[in-house]
Amino acid sequence: MTINVHHVTRIEGHGNIRLQATDGRVEKVLWQVPEAPRFFEAMLRGRSWQDVQTVVSRICGICSFAHSLASIKATEAALGLTVSQQTDQLRQLAFGGEQLESHVLHVGYLVAPDLAGVKSVVPLVSSHPEVVKAVIRAHRLGNEWMELLGGRRTHPVSFRPGGFGKLPTEKELGDLKGRLMNVVQDLKLIAATVTSLAGKLPAFERPTEYVALTSPGCYTFYHGQIGSTDTPDTVAVERFEEIANEHVVAQSTAKWARWHRESYAVGALSRFKLNHAWLHPLATTTARDLGLTPACCNPYMNSVAQVVESVEVVEAALELIDQLLTRGIKAEPLRPVRPKAGTGVGAVEAPRGTLFHRYTYDDHGVCTAANVCIPTNQNHANIQKDFEALLPEVIDEEEPRVRLLFEMLVRAYDPCVSCSSH
Amino acid sequence: MKKLRMAIFDFACCEGCQLQIVNMEEGLLDLLDIVEPVEWREAISDQSEEYDLAFVEGSITREEDEQRLKDIRQRARILVALGACAVNGGVNRLKNAPDMDEVRRCVYGNSATMPHLATAPTKAVGEVVKVDFEVRGCPMSRREFTYIVRCLAAATTPVVPTYPVCVECKLRETVCRYEFNEVCLGVVTRAGCNAPCPAGGQWCYGCRGLVDDPNVNGAKDIMDKYGKTVADLRSRMELFNSVEARQCQGQ
Ligand code: SF4
Ligand code: SF4
Ligand code: SF4
Ligand SMILES: [Fe+2]
Numbered sequence: 001m002t003i004n005v006h007h008v009t010r011i012e013g014h015g016n017i018r019l020q021a022t023d024g025r026v027e028k029v030l031w032q033v034p035e036a037p038r039f040f041e042a043m044l045r046g047r048s049w050q051d052v053q054t055v056v057s058r059i060c061g062i063c064s065f066a067h068s069l070a071s072i073k074a075t076e077a078a079l080g081l082t083v084s085q086q087t088d089q090l091r092q093l094a095f096g097g098e099q100l101e102s103h104v105l106h107v108g109y110l111v112a113p114d115l116a117g118v119k120s121v122v123p124l125v126s127s128h129p130e131v132v133k134a135v136i137r138a139h140r141l142g143n144e145w146m147e148l149l150g151g152r153r154t155h156p157v158s159f160r161p162g163g164f165g166k167l168p169t170e171k172e173l174g175d176l177k178g179r180l181m182n183v184v185q186d187l188k189l190i191a192a193t194v195t196s197l198a199g200k201l202p203a204f205e206r207p208t209e210y211v212a213l214t215s216p217g218c219y220t221f222y223h224g225q226i227g228s229t230d231t232p233d234t235v236a237v238e239r240f241e242e243i244a245n246e247h248v249v250a251q252s253t254a255k256w257a258r259w260h261r262e263s264y265a266v267g268a269l270s271r272f273k274l275n276h277a278w279l280h281p282l283a284t285t286t287a288r289d290l291g292l293t294p295a296c297c298n299p300y301m302n303s304v305a306q307v308v309e310s311v312e313v314v315e316a317a318l319e320l321i322d323q324l325l326t327r328g329i330k331a332e333p334l335r336p337v338r339p340k341a342g343t344g345v346g347a348v349e350a351p352r353g354t355l356f357h358r359y360t361y362d363d364h365g366v367c368t369a370a371n372v373c374i375p376t377n378q379n380h381a382n383i384q385k386d387f388e389a390l391l392p393e394v395i396d397e398e399e400p401r402v403r404l405l406f407e408m409l410v411r412a413y414d415p416c417v418s419c420s421s422h
Numbered sequence: 423m424k425k426l427r428m429a430i431f432d433f434a435c436c437e438g439c440q441l442q443i444v445n446m447e448e449g450l451l452d453l454l455d456i457v458e459p460v461e462w463r464e465a466i467s468d469q470s471e472e473y474d475l476a477f478v479e480g481s482i483t484r485e486e487d488e489q490r491l492k493d494i495r496q497r498a499r500i501l502v503a504l505g506a507c508a509v510n511g512g513v514n515r516l517k518n519a520p521d522m523d524e525v526r527r528c529v530y531g532n533s534a535t536m537p538h539l540a541t542a543p544t545k546a547v548g549e550v551v552k553v554d555f556e557v558r559g560c561p562m563s564r565r566e567f568t569y570i571v572r573c574l575a576a577a578t579t580p581v582v583p584t585y586p587v588c589v590e591c592k593l594r595e596t597v598c599r600y601e602f603n604e605v606c607l608g609v610v611t612r613a614g615c616n617a618p619c620p621a622g623g624q625w626c627y628g629c630r631g632l633v634d635d636p637n638v639n640g641a642k643d644i645m646d647k648y649g650k651t652v653a654d655l656r657s658r659m660e661l662f663n664s665v666e667a668r669q670c671q672g673q
Contacts, residue, residue: 009467012437036434036483037539042528043516051661054627058513061438061561105444109465120466125451140447151622153445154438154561158623165623248533255530334602418437 001395003403008410010110010120012062013417017387017406021395029391031384031410033252035421041370049075049161049339049365056357057155059372060419062105064155065098065146066350067357069222074357075161077344079365084332086324087163092222093320094149094159095348096313099221101142101153102351103268103306106414107194108135111303114408115197131193134186138310141183145317148172163334170329177321180314184282187314191286191307198290198304202405206389207297208382209261210270211243213349219271219278219312221349227274230260237347240356244373249381254420256381257373263381266353267413268305269296280315283308299386300412306351339365350375352414376420379413426575429461429473430504431494433480433487434514434544438561439505440464440479446564453568456575472497475574477557479504481514482545495551500574503547504567506560506629506662513560514544515664555580560629560662563615583613586633587626591617599625600648605658609644610636628662636666 005017014035020028040059047055053071057064069091076083109121112135116124125132143153148168150156158166168176214234215224225234226243235243246255258264272287276294279287287293287308292301341363347356353375360369386409394402430440443450444465460470476498482488495501506512519525522541526534533539547553555574557567566582573580583589587608591598599606599620606625608617610632619626645652652670659667 007463009463010465012464014463034538036487037529037541038434038483038514039517039525039529039541042519042525043513045528047516047661048657051627051658054661055513055516058436058438058560061436061441064436064438109444113467119468122454122466136447143445143447151624152618154441156622157619160624166621248530248536248539250536250538253538336603418432418435 001399001402003399003406005403005407008407010113011411011415011417012419013415013421015410015415015417017403017410019391019402019406021391024395026391026395029387030251031380031387033254033380033417033421035253035417037253037421038418040422041372044359044367044370047367049079049337049361049367052359052367053159056372059374059422060416061154062102062416063098063350063352063355063419065095065150066348066355068150068156068159069095070346070348070355070357072159072161073346073348074344074359075346077346078342078359078361079161079337079339079344080342081162081337083163086327086330086332089320089324090149090164090167091159093317093324094146094156095221096317096320097142097145097149099313099351100310101139101146103310104135104139104142104190106351107303107306108132108139108190110414111411114404114411115200128193131189134189138183138186138190141179145176148176160334162337163332165334167329167332170325173321173325173329177318180318180321183314184311187311191290191311194304194307195290201298201300201304202408203298204300204390204393205297206299206386208385209259209264210273211259211264211266211354211378212271212274213237213347213354214274217278219275219280219283219316221313226347226354228259228264229273237356238345240345240347240358240373241371244356244378246373246377252380254380254417255377257378258381263385264378265299265382266375266378267302268309268351269299269302270353271349272305272308279308279312282315283312286311299409302412302414306414337365339363352376352416353378372422374416374420374422376413376416379415380420383410383413383415423456423575425456425458426474427460427470427472428457428475428477429470429498430459430464430477430479432464433478433491433508434483435480435505435507435512437464437479439557442561442564442567446568449564449568453571457571474499475571476501477504478502478508478547481507481511482547482550483514483541485542488550491547491550500554501551502555502557502570503553504557505562506558506631508547509556509558510631510663510665511544511546512629512662516660517541518543518664558582558612558630559615566614584634585613587611587613587615587617587630589613590615591620591626594621596620600644603648605650605654607655607658609641625658627658632663632666
């Protein structure tokens, strides 16, 4: 058996699957990343603190809010800026929009075709019209939600160190609330459809270390410390280099990471395993209906965890909007900033997992050093380890089936490959 | 009318411009009446030998990518550069430095000399192959993309604005960012985006490229009025227009 998938389709960026086996003996099993590296950490040197978010947002078109928010948190930490509760809550609200948009895009447009046995979402428009319409509506809502809070749906412009350049009105937040209440029906339909197709997900289990931000009492995407299923202790985000241990391997232009084991996983499944106790009620029920349990070690179930999180972010957003409207939106103009030398870290849970940015500024607020560690970097080694465990299990199956199982495994991680070769 | 066979390819970039195509939602379904995607790795699992319309997103940063791009050019009747990365190199040009080895070391440390991490100075698509049309912006605008595709399907030449972003910004009645003591590049940047950045609470950072004849003196009047220097403008101009930023060094 020889399988060479040169550039896996329906993922972000370029990755290859290389498998070779003779008489049931594995000879080669590789997850390769040949993506052109872009050198963002070098590009940031010499940039003003005011322009850093503009640059790093371009690391990833699909999670530009995650990069922008991690970036602004890092710059604020470095310059010693604090923000109001209103700013903090509006950012969390904005970020929910990106989780919904990204998860629905992944599950609805990229994973669903595999479950239905087709090559793209296009045939599903006629075979599954109702659920495709629900996917489109939920995806568009995610986008318009982002646009309202971030000023634009890709590469936001409203988030600024210290606060917001433009605030939503109370009326706009009220309208968003109404639309969020309506999208719950669509999410229920999507979840029911995924439940009916979940049997198509391979029953493959490989326990690994699962890592996510954690903050007791909250299913967090925006605050918290680094948690792991391998240790009860959490680690401050300022020490992220010590847990990620990024290193270069010959099969990938994107760095790999490892902590307690040879590899670890980040993303929706990791967040669910660490933080499930704090899901909102409907998200908890959705997880139960989908058969997702905290003991799950099946990487293919990451897409299912994304469905649960899509419900979670809508419930959390409804709560945030109520709190914001009860207090009323206050103008809060940006205050002048006096730059100072310093270093700061910002961390968030991007849709695909934990994201870290570190910047050092000189006393003119010019960036002199940067380090960015991306979720997919932290997943690459884990994908490789999954490959190594999966191939012996399926080695006797037909080649097209093996190829599909490996492609589906890569897609399950929702990898952002060009992001990881930043 | 025969549908245009459309393909989308990406090089070094964030893939945010492709995402704008997905973000058209139902608008994308309408577009499928005039184009047929035959190769689009991010969305479909098909491949094709020839295309009427090839969209190329991203910058060219490696020898092997130049070859891949030339191959695409040979198969494509019309080639369109999609987004700032493809049109002029976008933010990727920020990495261009006299010493590329130092740039590699900055990111990859002791591993920097490994052959698979090789990189060359960033090029725009048009520096490697002939480009027939451009869709500017970072990200490109969905409206302009649709307009250009419809023009090409109807074999007409798209017309895009050549005046500065300020014109669109004033039409929207956005409060000028200079009133907030900020430096905005709208005065020298090509319009066509409808000035979303000032409206969203930030300055224009010039992602659509500069107007053909940037009125640097006009910009200078504004700089003087608000107590800014052309140097302030230049550092921001480097983000998406580093070549021009260096050229205006002396002024
Ligand atoms: S032009 Fe901007 S949005 Fe488009 S691919 Fe390049 S960085 Fe991404
Ligand atoms: S905000 Fe910028 S684009 Fe708008 S009018 Fe002022 S300078 Fe021009
Ligand atoms: S306002 Fe400026 S930065 Fe914003 S999209 Fe238009 S050209 Fe680009
Ligand atoms: Fe990095």
